[in-house]
Structures are given as C-alpha cells and as structure tokens.
Amino acid sequence: MTVVAPVRALPLPRPYLVWLSGFALARLGDTVLAFALGWAAAGLGGTTAALVVTVGAAPRLLLLVVGGAVADRSGARRLLIAGEVTLLALTLALAPALARFGTPGWLLVGASLALGTVTAVCLPASGSMPRRLVPDDQLARALAVRQGVGQVVLMTAAPMGGLLVGTVGLPAVAWGAAATLGVSVGVLVAVQESPGSGSDDARSGAAQAGAARARVDGAGGAAPAGGTSPDAPASGSPAAGRSRTQGLDLVGGVRVVGRTPGLRGALLLLGAGAALLLPVPSVLVPLLGRAHGWGPGATGGVAGALGLGVIGAALLAARRRAPGAAAQAGTAGAAGPTHHRSGSPAPGLAVSAGGALVLAVGPALGGPAAVVVAAGGALVLGFGNGTFVARLAPVVLGSAPRTHLSRVQALAGLVQLAPVLVTTAVLGALAERTSAGWALASTAAGLAACAVGAWRRAARAAPAPVPA
Numbered sequence: 001m002t003v004v005a006p007v008r009a010l011p012l013p014r015p016y017l018v019w020l021s022g023f024a025l026a027r028l029g030d031t032v033l034a035f036a037l038g039w040a041a042a043g044l045g046g047t048t049a050a051l052v053v054t055v056g057a058a059p060r061l062l063l064l065v066v067g068g069a070v071a072d073r074s075g076a077r078r079l080l081i082a083g084e085v086t087l088l089a090l091t092l093a094l095a096p097a098l099a100r101f102g103t104p105g106w107l108l109v110g111a112s113l114a115l116g117t118v119t120a121v122c123l124p125a126s127g128s129m130p131r132r133l134v135p136d137d138q139l140a141r142a143l144a145v146r147q148g149v150g151q152v153v154l155m156t157a158a159p160m161g162g163l164l165v166g167t168v169g170l171p172a173v174a175w176g177a178a179a180t181l182g183v184s185v186g187v188l189v190a191v192q193e194s195p196g197s198g199s200d201d202a203r204s205g206a207a208q209a210g211a212a213r214a215r216v217d218g219a220g221g222a223a224p225a226g227g228t229s230p231d232a233p234a235s236g237s238p239a240a241g242r243s244r245t246q247g248l249d250l251v252g253g254v255r256v257v258g259r260t261p262g263l264r265g266a267l268l269l270l271g272a273g274a275a276l277l278l279p280v281p282s283v284l285v286p287l288l289g290r291a292h293g294w295g296p297g298a299t300g301g302v303a304g305a306l307g308l309g310v311i312g313a314a315l316l317a318a319r320r321r322a323p324g325a326a327a328q329a330g331t332a333g334a335a336g337p338t339h340h341r342s343g344s345p346a347p348g349l350a351v352s353a354g355g356a357l358v359l360a361v362g363p364a365l366g367g368p369a370a371v372v373v374a375a376g377g378a379l380v381l382g383f384g385n386g387t388f389v390a391r392l393a394p395v396v397l398g399s400a401p402r403t404h405l406s407r408v409q410a411l412a413g414l415v416q417l418a419p420v421l422v423t424t425a426v427l428g429a430l431a432e433r434t435s436a437g438w439a440l441a442s443t444a445a446g447l448a449a450c451a452v453g454a455w456r457r458a459a460r461a462a463p464a465p466v467p468a
Contacts, residue, residue, distance in 0.1 A: 035157055041103075055116065056115065060417055072405065123410075128408075133193060141319075147393070164176070256400065271415035272450050275422070280306070280443060302378045317390035348386070355382070358373065360377075
C-alpha cells in the first residue's frame with residue numbers, strides 16, 4: 001500500500017505579496033474617496049448623485065480595451081506606475097480644491113470623471129499582474145488571495161468612508177487617498193516582474209525572432225525603435241513581423257480569445273455568472289429588505305453575510321494547491337498559454353443558485369427568523385460566488401498568451417460589465433412588477449442553468465478513459 005504524503009502549498013512570492021499590499025492600500029483609499037464623493041453628491045440631489053456615479057464608471061466601457069492594448073505594448077508595470085502617478089496628482093489637486101470651493105456639482109462630477117478615466121485605463125494592467133509576479137503553478141492561489149483582499153476592501157471602504165467624512169471631512173479624505181497612492185507608487189517602482197513572465201520578455205523574444213527572420217530572408221530595413229510590438233501571437237510568426245509596423249492592436253485580444261482553446265467558453269461563462277450574481281447585493285438585497293421592513297441595519301447584515309461568504313471561499317481556495325500544478329510549472333513558453341486545472345466552476349454556480357433560492361424564500365418565515373435565514377442564504381450565495389470566481393479566474397488569466405495578458409483581462413472586464421448593466425435593469429424592473437423574491441428566484445434559475453452548462457462543457461472536455 002502506497003501512502004501519498006499531502007503536498008504543502010508553497011508560500012506566494014514576496015514581490016507579489018508586496019505588490020498586493022500596496023495595491024490593496026491604494027484601492028482602499030480610492031474606494032473611500034469614491035464613497036465620500038458620492039455621499040457629497042447625494043446631498044445635492046438624486047440626479048447629481050447618479051451623474052457622479054455614472055461618469056466614474058462609464059469610462060470602463062470605452063477605455064478597458066485601450067488600456068489593455070497599451071499595457072501589452074508598453075508594459076503593464078510601466079502603465080501602472082504612470083497611472084498611479086496621475087491619480088496621485090489628481091488627488092493632490094482635488095484635496096485643496098475641496099477645501100477652497102466646497103462640494104459644488106461641477107467639481108464632484110469632474111473629479112469622478114477624471115479619476116474614473118485613469119482607473120479604467122489601468123484596470124487590465126493590474127488584472128494581469130498576478131501572472132507576471134507568480135509562477136504558473138501558484139496562479140490560482142494568488143488570484144484567490146487577491147479576491148479575498150479585494151472583498152475585504154469593498155466591505156471596509158463604505159463604513160470607513162462614512163466615519164471619516166463625518167469626523168475629518170472630505171478634503172482630509174482626499175489627502176488620505178493621496179497618501180495611499182504615494183505608497184502604491186513606491187511599491188510599483190520597487191517590485192520587479194518575475195524573469196520570463198513579463199511583457200518586456202515577450203517583446204524582447206519577439207524582437208529577436210523578427211531580427212533573425214529579417215537576416216535570413218534578406219528583407220532589409222531597420223526595426224522601429226523599441227523592437228516589435230507584443231501583439232505577435234508567437235515569436236517568429238508572420239504576424240509577429242507585421243506587428244512591427246502597427247500601432248495599438250485593439251482587437252488582438254478578440255483574436256486570441258477566438259483561437260485559444262477553452263478561453264472563449266470561459267469568458268462567456270464569466271459574463272453570464274457576473275450578470276446574475278452582481279445585481280444581488282447592489283439591487284436585490286436592498287429591495288428585499290425594504291419590501292419586508294427589515295431596516296438598514298438588518299439589510300446591511302444580509303449584504304455583509306454575502307461578502308463574508310466570498311471571503312471564506314477565497315481563503316479556502318488560497319490554502320489549496322491546484323491539482324497537477326507541479327506538473328504544469330514551467331511548461332508554458334514566454335508567449336504561450338498555461339492551462340490551469342483549478343476545478344470546474346459548476347459547483348460554485350450550483351451553490352450560488354441554492355443560496356439565491358434560500359434568500360428568495362427566507363422572508364416568507366416572517367419575524368427575526370426571516371432575517372437569519374436570508375443571511376444564511378446570502379452567506380451560501382457568497383461562498384458559491386467566491387468559489388465560481390476562484391476556479392474560473394485562473395483559467396482566463398492562465399490561458400492567455402503572455403503577449404496578450406492585459407488585452408484578455410480587458411475583455412474579461414467587458415464581458416462582466418456590459419451584461420450587468422442590462423441584467424441590473426431587468427431584475428430591478430422584475431422586482432418592481434412582481435417582488436424581489438421572484439427576481440431572486442429567477443436569478444437562482446439562471447445560475448442553475450449556467451451550472452448545468454458548465455458541467456456539460458467540462459464533461460465534453462474531459463479526456464476519454466484509456467482502455468486497460
């Protein structure tokens with residue numbers, strides 16, 4: 001009888017943990033400032049508040065793809081440093097402006113638009129950083145840690161923002177956000193990408209291959225300054241040579257998704273899951289609480305339980321070592337994808353469907369028990385949501401060629417953002433015409449359908465058994 005000793009997960013690389021700490025601190029400052037700006041705008045009326053939120057989020061629809069192309073061409077770390085420095089300068093200008101002019105609508109809208117624009121350009125680069133800083137066999141754990149930290153930031157920012165606005169005022173909040181951005185800039189300058197994992201290496205390899213091909217073919221002509229673009233799908237291919245004369249390839253990510261096995265299906269599943277899951281805490285839980293007279297405290301507790309479920313799933317995923325990870329380490333080339341067997345996302349969707357159903361029917365109990373049952377359903381829903389993301393995110397980022405990491409991340413952001421705009425409106429309208437419970441039940445049905453589709457897809461992709 002052979003006893004297999006359990007494989008202990010190796011600690012994540014220090015550069016990644018340092019980057020994640022600086023990134024989380026800066027995003028906490030950003031989110032607290034965004035809450036404070038929204039709170040000030042709410043004092044000017046619903047129209048102004050909606051406009052401030054909208055102009056802060058709208059640039060993502062327009063600039064995610066541009067930001068991904070710029071990051072892949074110029075380097076994700078370089079773009080992040082430039083973006084954080086720009087955010088720092090804007091915040092340093094905003095703080096004295098708030099002290100001088102107060103909170104007029106034009107200042108709040110302009111600040112939200114400027115900060116949202118820079119953030120949108122940098123999002124694909126920051127999304128690609130885990131794969132640039134950690135070995136491929138640790139990517140799933142690294143993404144799970146980032147997911148948990150991000151959820152903690154989201155849960156902390158609103159109460160912290162409310163406390164700070166009420167005690168020290170909005171200008172001081174802006175100064176604090178500037179301080180966190182300063183730390184983030186210092187971290188980005190100090191942290192270096194892992195050898196062989198950065199876009200600079202991919203650009204260098206493509207440039208060398210292009211130069212060698214030019215010498216063999218006798219094509220002549222000097223390469224443009226800075227070498228070739230990282231848009232090449234593979235070093236030395238005809239596409240790599242053509243990319244020397246191109247600018248930003250805004251549709252390169254779409255082409256990569258279409259030809260990379262499993263990536264298109266993963267993005268479609270990611271978009272469908274986000275479209276059903278994201279409206280729950282932002283729209284359906286508040287509507288459910290108001291419909292049953294829970295009050296803001298109890299409703300906030302239900303929403304908080306959902307966040308705790310996400311954190312629990314992220315922590316569980318971070319403690320696990322992906323099966324087969326050791327065999328996968330080092331198998332990807334500088335520009336090739338690495339396929340991560342982090343498990344099927346179907347169980348996460350199925351668990352989320354069950355949690356949404358409990359959340360929908362729980363209020364029928366009435367009294368305090370209804371809140372307790374709803375909070376339990378939200379906890380289960382959050383755990384399923386976190387499991388779904390923890391298993392699918394490594395597939396999306398790990399399947400992308402290194403030359404297109406940021407562009408694929410840009411598409412991952414778009415396939416979540418665009419459907420959510422539609423489903424939020426549809427589920428809100430359904431809750432108004434019927435009830436929040438029916439809207440949640442519809443969400444549960446949609447999640448169950450996605451789980452069945454994911455299971456069938458995994459069954460088709462599974463290798464056939466080898467005859468004895």
